[in-house]
Amino acid sequence: MRMPKLKQAVVKGVALVTLIAGAVALAQSLKKNKKAKVIKAAADDAKEHVIAHAKKLKAVSKDSFSKVVDAVLAEYAGMRTLTKKEIAALADELKDGWEATSKKLEKQAKKA
Numbered sequence: 265m266r267m268p269k270l271k272q273a274v275v276k277g278v279a280l281v282t283l284i285a286g287a288v289a290l291a292q293s294l295k296k297n298k299k300a301k302v303i304k305a306a307a308d309d310a311k312e313h314v315i316a317h318a319k320k321l322k323a324v325s326k327d328s329f330s331k332v333v334d335a336v337l338a339e340y341a342g343m344r345t346l347t348k349k350e351i352a353a354l355a356d357e358l359k360d361g362w363e364a365t366s367k368k369l370e371k372q373a374k375k376a
Contacts, residue, residue: 279324280315282361287311290357306345307354310336314358326362333358 291304317332318324337355340346346354 275324276318279318279329279361283311283315283358286357286361290354303346303350306340306343310340310354311358313339329362330359 287308290307291300313336314333317336318329333355337351337358341348341351
């Protein structure tokens with residue numbers, strides 16, 4: 265069963281807004297860190313990759329979104345730009361963004 269194009273666009277838009285909000289929250293929490301600029305750049309880059317991979321999926325569920333986040337951040341673990349702790353925090357932030365997105369989608373589906 266396919267979603268109408270408008271509904272797909274809304275879903276992608278809400279997901280994007282949620283990810284950006286997570287990026288902003290992460291950036292604020294890292295503001296005082298010496299590596300803040302490097303971490304912020306890597307986090308922003310990771311978010312862009314997550315968004316790009318998520319857009320390629322026809323249907324985005326919590327599980328598929330979580331797998332995309334894990335796959336993208338696994339690449340960043342190999343680069344050693346971020347520590348394991350920072351990667352885990354970023355993963356949590358991105359995955360928590362899905363929950364907010366799904367709540368918004370449920371509200372929109374009820375209105376439609």
